[in-house]
Amino acid sequence: MNECVVVGRVLEVPQIRKTAKGNVVATMLVESDRNFRDEDGSIGTDIFNVTIWRGEAETARSVLKEGSMVAIRGRLTGRMVQKEDKTYYFCEVTAEHIDYLRGLNAA
Secondary structure, eight states: OOOEEEEEEESSOOEEEEOTTSOEEEEEEEEEEEEEEOTTSOEEEEEEEEEEEHHHHHHHHHHOOTTOEEEEEEEEEEEEEEETTEEEEEEEEEEEEEEEOGGGOOO
């Protein structure tokens, strides 16, 4: 089973584009607090690349702004890129559903 949930703050307005086949896709960065404190007592964060497809992408683009809080349910998508005889592995969240957490949005 490949399912994940990320709750966090949008770091940038979703960037939207169309694929060669005409599908709408958006990408954005989401910052999420970790559920533990570092040695110095601070709470660290993780930043996730999020990909959103079709109608959900258009909704996200029209609703979200920098600082908006979201809960994303989706799956992890991994890919491999070879460049100059090196292999790089990337993992990102592909959103299947987004809850727009209005009461928690930044001012």
